[in-house]
Amino acid sequence: MSLPNIQKQWLIEGSDKDFDGLVYQDGPIPTPEDNQVLVHLHGASLNYRDLIIPRGMYPFPLDLPVVACSDGAGEVVAVGPKVTKWKKGDKVLTLFNQGHQAGDMTIAASKTGLGGCIDGTLRQYGAFDQDGVVKMPENLDFVEAATLVCAGLTSWNALYGLKPVKKGDYVLVQGTGGVSLFALQFAKAAGATVIATTSSAEKMETLKKLGADHVINYREDVNWGETARNLTPGGEGVAHVIEVGGADTFTQSLSAVKMEGVISVIGFLGGPKPKDNILETLSRVCTVRGVYVGSREQLEDMCAAIEKHNIHPVVDKTIFSLEKAKEAYEYMWAKKHFGKVGIKIE
Incomplete structure (x- = not known):
């Protein structure tokens, strides 16, 4: 032809x-x-x-x-x-x-x-x-x-690229964009507990159907980061935060993360200019990591997992x-x- x-x-x-x-x-x-x-x-x-x-x-x-x-x-x-x-x-x-x-x-x-x-x-x-x-x-x-090319691989890299998510971890995902929904699916496949945030009752129900264990309406709860922390055993905090909001949400992410947890900074939907809170990473004893999609090897690993768990x-x-x-x-x-x-x- x-x-x-x-x-x-x-x-x-x-x-x-x-x-x-x-x-x-x-x-x-x-x-x-x-x-x-x-x-x-x-x-x-x-x-x-x-x-x-x-x-x-x-x-x-x-x-x-x-x-x-x-x-x-x-x-x-x-x-x-x-x-x-x-x-x-x-x-x-x-x-x-x-x-x-x-x-x-x-x-x-x-x-x-x-x-x-x-x-x-x-x-x-x-x-x-x-x-x-x-x-x-x-x-x-x-x-x-x-x-899968960007959103899927970015989520995979966030959860597996530095400190791999494992069964029993708590993971916080923000919103209902592609990266966050992939992170929800990948975290659940790994046996983690997922806390999600959104802004409407309708989206809350959809997130629960996708497997989210807890959903917080961030418009109704201005301290949703602390709420997420309190949902974890002993108020220890979450192991992974999928941070997509930027300046508007980073303070809440810091409130939610556990000691030695990882905040993966994916996007800046709320604005790219950081607020003056970066030194709080010291008191929180956490890692803040920028994620720029991922490698071919990671993409191959992710595709294999998607087939294995029949993730759509x-x-x-x-x-x-x-x-x-x-x-x-x-x-x-x-x-x-x-x-x-x-x-x-x-």
Whole structure:
């Protein structure tokens, strides 16, 4: 079967508060180099990062113009002459930081992020190094698999990258975004007790159905960090905090964490500017760790666990087509979603 020469793609040409810098256009289909595979992308999903790049709010280096989006999954349709790991027909998902293969993050690897520094996944075809993709979990479809690339792996790294979560631990997850919901699922699979926070009664019930053992409405309880601590045996505190709020929530995270616990800082939905409380980590005797997704090895480990425990990502009920991707951005920006926002690519 011959491949077309032209594909549809979304290119970030610049920044604008209404996503006008995100342009739907025709683009060339890349020819895989010696060690590359060509992937026909069938699924993508959005992260907060993907939204703030075209709005000019991303605080890290970019290389514009660039094909948008961090997450993708699809099928290998061609391989370079030196590729040994993959064949046509293999189902794969992309590695976000293409240069982060194993071990610690490096400056060089941090400059290989899809959809920001190099072309991303909001297109029909992409060429990636054979080490820049991993085997897709067999229990997932393409859109589900795409959600693993950033949110799933970030959660996995938070819970296993420094001090692995274990049975009997207490884990605090904030809100109902993709990272937090993955963390809830991974922590429960490990035998941990999960405390979740949210802002509505409806979401509280959904979190309980997903396995949360305790749910706190943070709008009604301004001291929810202390409340979370008091839910642990002896008021000792939680072993892991999945911190996504930034300046608005970090004080509460410090109140909740146990001695020698880990606060994994994932995002800054409440603002990136830290408040003057970092020295409290000394009195709390805890570790605060920034997490920037994860490595290929961690992605492979996570995918194996997802298959073993038959974990399915929480994907919002509205799935968008490639041509409607800008609407997906607007939908997520308006906070109409629950879980991951998926995009189906033909």
